[in-house]
Amino acid sequence: MxxxxxxxxxxxxxxxxxxxxxxxxxxxxxxxxxxxYDAAVAAGFVLHVVEPHLNGxxxxxxxxxxxxxxxxxVLCGQGVAPxxxxxxxxxxxxxxxxxxxxxxxxxxxxxxxxxxxLLRDHGTKDLADVLKYAIGYAQDGHAPxxxxxxxxxxxxxxxxxxxxxxxxxxxxxxRAPRPGELLRxxxxxxxxxxxxxxxxxxxxxxxxxxxxxxxxxxxxxxxxLVRQAGxxxxxxxxxxxxxxxxxxxxxxxxxxxxxxxxxxxNGWTLCKARxxxxxxxxxxxLALLPDELPAYESADYVHLxxxxxxxxxxxxxxxxxxxxxxxxxxxxxxxxxAERRALVGDTASYDLRPGSPGGRIPxxxxxxxxxxxxxxxxxxxxxxxxxxxxxxxxxxxPTVAKSPLSPVPGEPAIAADxxxxxxxxxxxxxxxxxxxxAATPSGGWLQSNPVVPELGFPLGTRLQMTWLDEGLPNxxxxxxxxxxxxxxxxxxxxxxxxxxxxxxxxxQQDQWQLHFFLGVALRPPVRGGLDLQGAVDAPNWHNDSFPxxxxxxxxxxxxxxxxxxxxxxxxxxxxxxxxxxxxGEPWSEGRLCAVARDPGTGVLSAAANPRGMQGYAVGx
Numbered sequence: 001m002x003x004x005x006x007x008x009x010x011x012x013x014x015x016x017x018x019x020x021x022x023x024x025x026x027x028x029x030x031x032x033x034x035x036x037y038d039a040a041v042a043a044g045f046v047l048h049v050v051e052p053h054l055n056g057x058x059x060x061x062x063x064x065x066x067x068x069x070x071x072x073x074v075l076c077g078q079g080v081a082p083x084x085x086x087x088x089x090x091x092x093x094x095x096x097x098x099x100x101x102x103x104x105x106x107x108x109x110x111x112x113x114x115x116x117x118l119l120r121d122h123g124t125k126d127l128a129d130v131l132k133y134a135i136g137y138a139q140d141g142h143a144p145x146x147x148x149x150x151x152x153x154x155x156x157x158x159x160x161x162x163x164x165x166x167x168x169x170x171x172x173x174x175r176a177p178r179p180g181e182l183l184r185x186x187x188x189x190x191x192x193x194x195x196x197x198x199x200x201x202x203x204x205x206x207x208x209x210x211x212x213x214x215x216x217x218x219x220x221x222x223x224x225l226v227r228q229a230g231x232x233x234x235x236x237x238x239x240x241x242x243x244x245x246x247x248x249x250x251x252x253x254x255x256x257x258x259x260x261x262x263x264x265x266n267g268w269t270l271c272k273a274r275x276x277x278x279x280x281x282x283x284x285x286l287a288l289l290p291d292e293l294p295a296y297e298s299a300d301y302v303h304l305x306x307x308x309x310x311x312x313x314x315x316x317x318x319x320x321x322x323x324x325x326x327x328x329x330x331x332x333x334x335x336x337x338a339e340r341r342a343l344v345g346d347t348a349s350y351d352l353r354p355g356s357p358g359g360r361i362p363x364x365x366x367x368x369x370x371x372x373x374x375x376x377x378x379x380x381x382x383x384x385x386x387x388x389x390x391x392x393x394x395x396x397x398p399t400v401a402k403s404p405l406s407p408v409p410g411e412p413a414i415a416a417d418x419x420x421x422x423x424x425x426x427x428x429x430x431x432x433x434x435x436x437x438a439a440t441p442s443g444g445w446l447q448s449n450p451v452v453p454e455l456g457f458p459l460g461t462r463l464q465m466t467w468l469d470e471g472l473p474n475x476x477x478x479x480x481x482x483x484x485x486x487x488x489x490x491x492x493x494x495x496x497x498x499x500x501x502x503x504x505x506x507x508q509q510d511q512w513q514l515h516f517f518l519g520v521a522l523r524p525p526v527r528g529g530l531d532l533q534g535a536v537d538a539p540n541w542h543n544d545s546f547p548x549x550x551x552x553x554x555x556x557x558x559x560x561x562x563x564x565x566x567x568x569x570x571x572x573x574x575x576x577x578x579x580x581x582x583x584g585e586p587w588s589e590g591r592l593c594a595v596a597r598d599p600g601t602g603v604l605s606a607a608a609n610p611r612g613m614q615g616y617a618v619g620x
Contacts (some may be wrong), residue, residue, distance in 0.1 A: 004610040005617075007526055007533040014606035014619035015039060016593035017427035018054075018504060021142060022046040023608070025133040026429055027618045029125065036435040037065070037122040038130055040427060041115045044441050045134035045192075047425045048457065049185065050142055052170075052446045053151035054504065055425045056457040057188075058109035058225065059443025062273045063118060064260060064490040066497035068434040072490060074273045076481075077114025077255045078462070079107040080322075083478045084244030087468050090476065095237060097367060098464045098476060100551025101448055102235025103243025105461035107482055109225065111441055112216050114255040120209040122435070127199070127209055131192050138456070139189035141182030145614050148183065152176040155447050157416060162234045163450035166458070170446055187456030194220065213254070222250045224454040233450060236551055243459070260490070263287060263332055268521060269492040275320040275328055278549075279487040282510040282517075284312035287337040288344070296522050297538065297566075299573035305518075306543050306560055306579065307344040309511050311353060313546035318354035318362035321473030322481040330357035348578035350557040352546060365467040368547040370554045424486065424504040428595040430604050436597065438488035438500035440509075464551045485549050489513055493599075499530065501594035503609070507549050508542040512590035515540055520594075532594045532607035539565040540589035543579075556580075563589050587611045595619075 008014060013030035017023045025046045026039035034042075040063075048056050055061075061077040085107075090098060099105050119130065152159070152170045159167040169185055170177065177183040195215055202211035215221055229243035260271035263283035270286065272279030288308040294300035319326055330336055340355055352369065354362035424442030429435075443460035451458050465483055466476035474483045487509045488502040499520070503512050519535030526534065540563060544556040558580040562571060565586045575581050593615060595606045606617035 003533040003537045005533055005607070007529065007531060008606045008617050008619050009527060009529060010604050010620040011432060011602055012604075012620045013039070013429070013431045014595045014604045014617065015043065015427070015429050016595050016606045016608045016615070016617040017043055017047070018425045018591055018593065018609070018615045019047060019050045019145070020614060020616040021050050021137065022427060023616045023618045026427070028133070029130065030431060032129075034125045034129075035123065035433065036429040036431040036437050037118050038125040039429045039431070040437045040439055041119045041123060042130040042133050043427045043429070044111070044115050044439060045131055046137060047427065047441055049134050049137045049188065050144070051148075051425050052185075053148055054423055054445055055111070055441040056444030056446070056460070057112050058457055059441065059445070059460045060107070060110040060462055060484065060486065061114050061439055061441040062277055062484065062486050062488060063114065063437055063439040064271055064273065064488045064500070065118070065122065065437040066435070066490055066500075067122070070495075070497055072260055072271050072492070072497060074258050074260045075114055075118055075255060076258060076273065076276070077110040078276065078481045078484050078486070079110035079253055080481050081107055081463055081466070081476055081478050082244040082246060082249040084246065085463060085476060085478055087470060087476050089244065090468050093241065096468055097552060098466055098468065099235035099237045099241070100464045101461055102233045102241055103229040103231070103245065103449060103459060104235060104241045105464045106229060106243050106245055106449065106459040107462045108245065108249050108253045109444065109460060110255060111444065113213055116209050116213050117255045120206055126205050127212055128196050131196065135189050135192050138185040138192070141184040143180055144177040144183045146179055147612070149176045149178055151447060155416060158234070165453045166446060166451045168453075169451050169456060185456050187453070189456075191221065191455045217250045218247065221455060222247055224452050225250065225459065228450065228452040228459060231450075245459070261328060265289075266521065267494055269495065270517070271490040271492065272487060275326040275483075276322040276481045277484045277487050278316055278320065278507070278510060280320070280328060280331065281312045281316050282487065282489065282513055283332055284315060284337075285309055285510065285514050287332050288312065288341050290341065293522070296518070297570070299570045302541065302570060303574060303577055303579070304344065305514060306541070307349060309514070309543060310349055310545045311340050311343060311355070313507070314352050314354040317352070317368055317547050318364055319357065319473055321475070321483045323475045323477040324473040326473060327357040327360060346577060348558050350545070352555070352557070363472065365469045365472060367467070367553050370552070371557065423506060426488070426502040426504055426591065426593045428500040428502065428593050428606070430500065430595040430597050432604070434497070434597060434599075436490065436497055436500045436595065438490050438502050440486040440488045440502050440504070442486050442504070465549045483549070485509060487513070489517070491517065496599045497597070498599065499594060499596040501592065503590050503592040505590060507544075507546070508590070511542045512540050512592060516590070516592050516594070529598060529603060529605050530596050532596060532605055536592045536594065536607045536609050539563045541566065542589060561589070563587065591615055593617070
């Protein structure tokens with residue numbers, strides 16, 4: 001079967017990521033004797049440099065990893081709400097939603113510490129060995145992809161008139177980054193060089209990593225982050241606010257390991273982060289599938305997956321979060337899903353229908369039912385939130401609609417106030433020993449907060465995903481994680497790890513991943529192995545019939561956006577069934593990456609997404 005690229009196969013190592021420089025940097029680490037975890041850390045820091053509009057060091061990263069002996073763990077790099085980030089404080093500022101930009105939206109940064117724990121506990125390389133690639137690209141420059149410049153142009157007025165430290169990095173001489181010209185970030189390179197200098201005499205490899213963690217949490221980096229949080233900053237509320245992040249918040253938090261949430265399906269076991277993420281949505285969608293599936297990519301198949309997604313995402317909204325216990329066992333139980341499955345009819349549902357696991361009564365924020373529209377207007381400086389006829393408008397992923405919100409298909413749409421349709425990055429690595437990791441770095445992107453002048457990167461905005469309502473699982477709560485959309489995946493076959501995969505895309509990640517996974521599971525093999533590239537390339541879609549996770553949290557009941565490569569007869573049948581179908585660009589839905597290992601033969605494989613023209617798999 002024709003695909004845009006071959007599914008790569010080899011025996012030494014495989015990498016797939018959303019940017020070719022990250023993929024090749026990871027491969028260089030493998031070639032230098034490093035393992036999958038060393039390679040992933042190097043790639044993660046390179047992604048901060050080459051996809052700065054999608055992630056940064058002060059963002060977050062959940063990881064799912066499998067060791068060569070088959071143990072699967074989740075490493076949580078999602079920071080918590082600071083001690084001062086109370087609902088009372090935000091309500092006292094006259095807010096009914098956490099802003100989509102600015103220091104009030106900043107959680108305790110989580111990505112750096114997670115990468116350090118992965119390197120300390122599972123890697124073999126020194127910190128300097130994995131940071132050198134990012135330092136090189138930041139100091140000497142890299143040729144940016146078109147979407148970096150498009151992101152900067154979309155917030156040019158904000159940078160030039162308000163966030164001037166960001167303009168210094170991303171508008172040097174008044175010019176946005178352009179393809180074919182080198183983009184440099186010397187402040188970021190200097191930050192990592194100073195970090196390495198400060199930890200050089202700490203002792204052995206592990207001691208140096210531990211010293212780096214302390215510099216981040218209580219040294220010059222921590223001090224600069226807290227200074228930035230205390231600077232009044234224009235955000236999406238139209239006001240200037242200071243944040244709540246303190247040195248105590250940074251010193252008191254670290255990344256943690258936990259067991260994955262899992263679900264067994266037809267000999268496969270899917271492993272995800274627990275419901276402080278949206279990861280179990282993929283598991284719920286699998287649990288909702290009937291024993292017999294319609295033909296792959298038929299109208300019946302697409303309709304079934306869309307309607308199942310609506311039910312799973314409604315449960316996400318009612319039950320997922322870190323501020324209250326989540327009834328995950330009941331949500332994944334056979335009895336509960338048999339009851340929910342019966343709600344899937346022949347026509348499209350326009351209702352938000354959370355279930356009642358264990359007899360519990362669902363409760364939603366009033367904002368969870370705000371209907372969004374694409375016809376959005378913005379103040380040039382973001383001095384007011386996006387509105388349509390005075391109503392709140394949605395800024396959720398993805399970016400198919402051709403409007404001021406989506407300058408480039410396949411990338412996050414960014415408004416003039418920096419509010420963004422939460423796209424991000426992804427990377428997967430498998431090595432010759434069988435170690436495997438999937439990671440979805442995000443947050444701390446260039447349009448989230450002003451660049452910290454002393455460091456070269458901004459704070460994140462993950463708290464925008466919490467509600468300012470008391471008593472909800474995802475209520476803003478000091479010391480608790482905001483529910484993230486980030487959702488890497490790892491799959492076992494007959495109990496043995498065989499595949500790591502994931503995608504950027506905010507709320508749409510587990511929609512795209514489900515279709516990809518079923519493509520792998522249902523399509524015939526190629527060259528004796530999984531058809532990863534065929535499943536990546538298959539026409540994809542998404543729906544927005546649930547509350548968006550990104551400010552201002554709107555939804556579009558009944559909406560479905562499909563790639564124009566979907567057969568016309570399938571589109572017609574979906575419309576006949578009542579779906580409000582938008583036909584988007586032919587390659588616009590998802591940015592999937594995947595690696596795999598055949599435990600019987602040791603053959604490794606990899607595939608990467610052609611959408612956006614920057615994701616690449618490498619290996620041998």
